[in-house]
Amino acid sequence: MRLELTLQETAHLRHCLTEALARHERGHADEELKNLFNKIVEAEARSTRQRTCPVCQQLFTQETVGRTGRYCGAACKQKAYRQRRDKAMRRYGPHFS
Numbered sequence: 001m002r003l004e005l006t007l008q009e010t011a012h013l014r015h016c017l018t019e020a021l022a023r024h025e026r027g028h029a030d031e032e033l034k035n036l037f038n039k040i041v042e043a044e045a046r047s048t049r050q051r052t053c054p055v056c057q058q059l060f061t062q063e064t065v066g067r068t069g070r071y072c073g074a075a076c077k078q079k080a081y082r083q084r085r086d087k088a089m090r091r092y093g094p095h096f097s
């Protein structure tokens with residue numbers, strides 16, 4: 001079974017599991033619960049760090065959390081800029097700057 005969750009739902013679920021695991025702290029936490037928790041942390045990390053570059057369609061890993069670069073690198077960023085500029089040129093003519 002595949003389950004699709006939004007990032008917000010995933011964060012909520014992780015929070016609930018963290019509390020559930022904390023309650024088990026004295027005894028030994030349920031292995032299944034631990035596995036589930038790890039799966040969620042992993043899925044969350046993947047979805048927040050990996051993006052698809054809109055230019056080359058490559059999946060890339062975000063270097064830093066917070067600042068979000070849309071492109072996999074400087075080359076694709078440049079290419080996207082040129083594409084936007086060319087599109088504007090075609091629409092508004094060569095005098096557009």
Ligand SMILES: [Zn+2]
Pocket residue numbers: 053054055056057058071072073076
């Ligand atoms: Zn790219």
